[in-house]
Amino acid sequence: xxxxxxxxxxxxxxxxxxxxxxxxxxxxxxxxxxxxxxxxxxxxxxx
Amino acid sequence: xxxxxxxxxxxxxxxxxxxxxxxxxxxxxxxxxxxxxxxxxxxxxxxxxxxxxxxxxxxxxxxxxxxxxxxxxxxxxxxxxxxxxxxxxxxxxxxxxxxxxxxxxxxxxxxxxxxxxxxxxxxxxxxxxxxxxxxxxxxxxxxxxxxxxxxxxxxxxxxxxxxxxxxxxxxxxxxxxxxxxxxxxxxxxxxxxxxxxxxxxx
Numbered sequence: 001x002x003x004x005x006x007x008x009x010x011x012x013x014x015x016x017x018x019x020x021x022x023x024x025x026x027x028x029x030x031x032x033x034x035x036x037x038x039x040x041x042x043x044x045x046x047x
Numbered sequence: 048x049x050x051x052x053x054x055x056x057x058x059x060x061x062x063x064x065x066x067x068x069x070x071x072x073x074x075x076x077x078x079x080x081x082x083x084x085x086x087x088x089x090x091x092x093x094x095x096x097x098x099x100x101x102x103x104x105x106x107x108x109x110x111x112x113x114x115x116x117x118x119x120x121x122x123x124x125x126x127x128x129x130x131x132x133x134x135x136x137x138x139x140x141x142x143x144x145x146x147x148x149x150x151x152x153x154x155x156x157x158x159x160x161x162x163x164x165x166x167x168x169x170x171x172x173x174x175x176x177x178x179x180x181x182x183x184x185x186x187x188x189x190x191x192x193x194x195x196x197x198x199x200x201x202x203x204x205x206x207x208x209x210x211x212x213x214x215x216x217x218x219x220x221x222x223x224x225x226x227x228x229x230x231x232x233x234x235x236x237x238x239x240x241x242x243x244x245x246x247x248x249x
Contacts, residue, residue, distance in 0.1 A: 002055060002056040002057060002058065002059020002060040002061075002062070002063065003059040003060070003062055003063035003066070003078050004059075004063060004078065004083065004162065004167050004170070005056075005059070005060050005063065005167060005170075005171050006059060006060035006061060006062060006063025006064040006065075006066075006067070007063035007064065007066055007067040007078075008063075008067075008167055009064075009067065009068070011167050011168055011171060012060070012064065014168070015171070018168070018171050018172050018175060019175060021133075021137050021139065021172060022172060022175040022176045022179055023179065024133050024136065024137060025129070025130060025133040025134075025137075025144055025147065025148060025172070025176045026176050026179045026180050026183060028129035028130070028132050028133040028136075029125070029126040029129035029130055029133070029148045029176070029180065030126075030129070030180065030183065030201065030202045031125075031129060032124075032125035032126065032128045032129035032132075033121070033122045033125035033126050033129065033201040033202070033204070034125070034191075034194060034195065034198045034201045034202070035125060036121040036122065036124055036125035036128075036201075037118060037121045037122060037125070037195070037197050037198070037200070037201040038195050038197070038198075039121070040117050040118070040121040041195075041197060044114060044117050
């Protein structure tokens with residue numbers, strides 16, 4: 001995978017954008033995961 | 048393990064850069080195509096093998112019962128929805144971002160698999176998003192455990208069956224062990240299928 005990224009100059013120079021996008025996506029993913037788990041725990045009544 | 052993976056990724060990127068800019072000693076399409084596919088199939092085979100030989104994993108899951116499966120499925124739904132919203136906010140391919148989020152923290156799988164299905168750019172995104180998820184779980188656990196005792200398990204996703212399990216048990220107590228392990232186990236099991244299923248939507 002590293003080789004594929006390194007051999008693509010366009011992709012290599014857009015890594016800063018990919019890094020920024022990653023932060024937004026990971027924050028949204030974990031936030032919604034926590035919200036869903038909290039909600040389902042109330043419905044199913046998990047200890 | 049993380050340091051070896053990052054070193055391999057970095058060295059691969061350097062090798063790819065030099066190969067592309069200072070003479071093609073290795074054909075890029077051979078590496079990106081055949082070698083990439085082969086290593087991915089090998090990874091999936093080894094993952095299946097590890098699940099198959101681990102009798103304790105199946106026993107732990109049975110002990111926890113079916114009720115406990117609502118946790119990983121909620122995490123999966125939340126992750127995919129978060130990916131969809133993220134894709135829409137950032138104005139990039141929302142289906143690909145959903146697939147990226149469906150790695151649930153398993154960066155060694157999500158990066159290559161998403162890369163094969165949606166292209167190298169999303170492969171890099173898949174690696175980074177899932178790698179950050181694991182880092183975030185470890186670095187913020189002292190705070191997330193205060194939100195809810197299951198919050199670190201939700202943060203960790205598929206990583207809660209191995210790499211983040213010790214810190215989750217350390218902060219969440221031994222009662223978090225079964226839930227964390229079964230959640231990580233289930234998410235690791237469904238990750239390749241959800242990624243490919245989401246790719247079928249594109």
